[in-house]
Every structure is written in C-alpha cells, then in structure tokens.
C-alpha cells in the first residue's frame with residue numbers, strides 16, 4: 001500500500017513540477033519586452049519568484065524524494081536487473097533538472113534587468129520540458145513492460 005501512495009504522490013508532484021516548467025519560460029517571454037527597472041519588470045519578477053518558491057522548487061524536491069524511495073524499493077541501488085528503463089529515465093530527469101536550474105538562473109537575470117536570451121530562443125526553450133515529458137512517460141509506462 002505504501003508503495004502505491006509513494007507513486008500517487010510522485011505523479012501528483014510530477015504534474016506540479018511540469019506545470020511550473022511550462023510556466024516559467026512563458027513568464028520570461030512576457031517580461032522580455034518590459035523596460036529594465038520598470039514597474040512591469042518588477043511585477044513579473046515577483047510572479048517568477050513566487051512560481052519558483054511555491055511550485056517549482058518544492059515539486060522538484062518531492063518528485064526526486066518519492067521517485068528515489070520507489071527506486072530503492074525496486075532495487076535501483078542494489079543492482080537489480082531489468083531497470084534499464086529507470087536508468088534511461090533518470091538520465092532524462094537529470095537533463096530536466098538541469099533545464100530547471102538553467103531557467104531559474106535566467107529568471108533571476110531577467111528580474112535584474114538583463115535579457116540574455118532573445119524571444120525566439122525563449123520560445124524554443126519552452127518546448128524542452130514537453131519533449132522530455134513525452135519520452136519519460138513512454139519509458140516508465142511502455143518500455144518498462146515491453
């Protein structure tokens with residue numbers, strides 16, 4: 001029973017984390033045209049800060065903790081056979097976590113008046129979490145049982 005509650009909690013916080021990873025690049029696109037130091041920039045900086053503190057960072061931590069607890073249960077650190085899907089998944093989740101870190105660092109630069117990325121680059125950046133989500137879910141739902 002405990003394992004199923006871990007998995008339920010894991011999927012719930014995966015959804016929260018993905019929602020935050022879709023929203024932050026979008027917020028960067030909205031703050032991009034704002035004049036550095038303007039009231040509009042300050043308003044988006046506040047919104048991005050709240051998104052980081054209330055949704056993104058807590059969800060990242062809960063997804064990892066519950067995911068690793070289930071991984072331990074499946075023998076991830078005991079060399080259990082047949083976990084290729086989980087190893088591949090973890091590699092992609094590390095990339096997703098890197099994306100999280102990169103986008104958060106960009107949001108702090110934008111809040112400080114910098115615009116290191118163009119709007120076109122931000123739109124491309126916004127596609128990354130969706131692509132990773134598709135492959136991760138196929139790994140854990142299809143490849144795992146193939």
Ligand code: HEM
Pocket residue numbers: 007010011014018063064066067068070071074086090093096132133136137140141
């Ligand atoms: C952060 C590190 C993560 C770890 C260590 C991890 C590990 C796991 C493990 C061990 C399971 C249980 C598999 C089972 O018993 O059925 C699981 C389930 C699942 N994970 Fe993750 N996961 C992580 C992140 C993610 C992410 C980022 C996503 C989606 C983007 C995701 C989506 C899922 C889904 C949909 C399931 C349920 C699969 C099913 O019920 O068949 N996980 N995860």
